Amino acid sequence: HDNQTYLNVHLTSAVIQSRSSWKVQMPSTVQGLLGSCVVIPCTFDYPDPGRKVTKFTGIWFDNISHVVYHPVESKVVEQYRNRTTLVGDMRQRDCSVMMDRLRPNDRGPFHFRVEIGGFNQYSFKADKVSISMISKHTKSTMMKSPKMVKQGQAVNASCSVNHSCPASPPDFTWSRGGETRLQSRQLGDGQWEATSTLTFHPSRTDHRKPLQCSVRYKGGQYQQTFRTLTVECKKSSINQSTCFNIYCFCITLILFCLLVYWLVRKYTLLQ
Numbered sequence: 079h080d081n082q083t084y085l086n087v088h089l090t091s092a093v094i095q096s097r098s099s100w101k102v103q104m105p106s107t108v109q110g111l112l113g114s115c116v117v118i119p120c121t122f123d124y125p126d127p128g129r130k131v132t133k134f135t136g137i138w139f140d141n142i143s144h145v146v147y148h149p150v151e152s153k154v155v156e157q158y159r160n161r162t163t164l165v166g167d168m169r170q171r172d173c174s175v176m177m178d179r180l181r182p183n184d185r186g187p188f189h190f191r192v193e194i195g196g197f198n199q200y201s202f203k204a205d206k207v208s209i210s211m212i213s214k215h216t217k218s219t220m221m222k223s224p225k226m227v228k229q230g231q232a233v234n235a236s237c238s239v240n241h242s243c244p245a246s247p248p249d250f251t252w253s254r255g256g257e258t259r260l261q262s263r264q265l266g267d268g269q270w271e272a273t274s275t276l277t278f279h280p281s282r283t284d285h286r287k288p289l290q291c292s293v294r295y296k297g298g299q300y301q302q303t304f305r306t307l308t309v310e311c312k313k314s315s316i317n318q319s320t321c322f323n324i325y326c327f328c329i330t331l332i333l334f335c336l337l338v339y340w341l342v343r344k345y346t347l348l349q
Contacts (some may be wrong), residue, residue, distance in 0.1 A: 108268030113297035133195030134168035236292035250274035253290035
């Protein structure tokens, strides 16, 4: 009986340990805008250490083993110094890194290494990520809003762009006032969609006037789009009673003017 219990315990332990191993997940390529920033999404896993571990060090290397990111800045090669930040929480197995002020030579490929204090360390050399550089966003800004709007009624207009730097999303500016809200959605492979929605109440002055959305990315790149609004104005709210009163006033004024004219003419003839 004792031997059977011993065997069961060791079998269970072996199954648990086989479930976790050294693994990393990241896209093979991410798109980066020159002069802006890019976040490389990264998650990792490690074998069960059998005890609680709290000290994690994340390091990123390029294809010739130059240190691209290290928590000790002096260990980073000069080309990447003060331009890389680990934005993920290593305690949550998140090894995402941000690279700022992108240059043409920042293409990679890059790989990640984790060092776990009091346990072990591992370099994921088989899993690499490259940055595909673009000089400008090929996908233009997209705007959604109704072309025909009614005066005074609430209207929602939205403006969307794709980007690759959730740590510093694009800034949106609208050509008219209103209430704005910003939403972000992850698309995958390091790409995100940012959407700004403007809620406003159109007036007569908005008729045939362009509603413009401007987008500025980190690093200074700029895009804009617009839509010309057609505003359906409210009909006159003057009722029949008011119209009748105005009509009567006009008739009275005309009669008064005729009376004055007749009196003046009569006085002139008597002279």
